[in-house]
Amino acid sequence: MGVSAVQPVAIPLAEGDLRADLRGPSEARVLVLFAHGSGSSRFSRRNRSVADALEQDGMATLLVDLLTQAEEARDVRTGEFRFDVPLLGGRMVRVLDWARRHPELRHMALGCFGSSTGAAAALIAAAERPSLVQAVVSRGGRPDLAGDDVLGRVLAPTLLLVGDADPEGLDLNRRALRQLDGHAALEVIPGATHLFDEPGALEAVSRAASAWFSRYL
Numbered sequence: 001m002g003v004s005a006v007q008p009v010a011i012p013l014a015e016g017d018l019r020a021d022l023r024g025p026s027e028a029r030v031l032v033l034f035a036h037g038s039g040s041s042r043f044s045r046r047n048r049s050v051a052d053a054l055e056q057d058g059m060a061t062l063l064v065d066l067l068t069q070a071e072e073a074r075d076v077r078t079g080e081f082r083f084d085v086p087l088l089g090g091r092m093v094r095v096l097d098w099a100r101r102h103p104e105l106r107h108m109a110l111g112c113f114g115s116s117t118g119a120a121a122a123l124i125a126a127a128e129r130p131s132l133v134q135a136v137v138s139r140g141g142r143p144d145l146a147g148d149d150v151l152g153r154v155l156a157p158t159l160l161l162v163g164d165a166d167p168e169g170l171d172l173n174r175r176a177l178r179q180l181d182g183h184a185a186l187e188v189i190p191g192a193t194h195l196f197d198e199p200g201a202l203e204a205v206s207r208a209a210s211a212w213f214s215r216y217l
Helices: 045-056 069-078 085-101 117-128 167-179 201-216
Strands: 006-011 018-023 030-035 060-064 109-115 133-139 158-163 184-189
Touching (some): 006 085, 018 085, 030 045, 030 117, 045 060, 045 109, 045 201, 060 085, 085 109, 085 117, 109 117, 109 201, 117 133, 158 167, 158 201, 167 184, 184 201
Parallel strands (some): 030 060, 030 109, 133 158, 158 184
Antiparallel strands (some): 006 018
16 A cells, blocks of 8 residues: 555545545555544544554554534534534545545455444445445444434444443444344443443454454455
């Protein structure tokens, strides 16, 4: 792929550029796109921890902000974009299309990793681009926000990771699991809350995500 350990990239849209960090080994044949949750960014400590683990297992990652700089500045004041799931899902689709056109990335198998509202965005992208997205992992996600009609169109194998100390998240993910028509699984991380800040929780997420992407990508 010819990329350095961390390569900042700009994904052009009519509304402005989306900023992203392309990371991973130059010989990687798998690219995992990260969709962050509400109010977060590509600098998310938790998602970077998972990305580190995937990269150690030979995968490349693309940590992308789904809002432009102008939108992020406005969202800090109003909060109007962070829960706009159709907007975020549409942006994820456009990032996928960009990756498929990119001369250094177009040969790579593509997966999506989403957290919080980013999980809904990843699933929308999987439903809209079934020929591109080959696996999805959600960490503490809100897959329900994608909508039952979208979940029913997701063909990519999907893993939902939820902490057992997050009862609301567990309930929402169990409901979403019933709507997913493709191969899907729910894995409960012992002792973890919604943010997976407990000792060993993120490591468990990283192991499960790496195993899932390795299996299907």
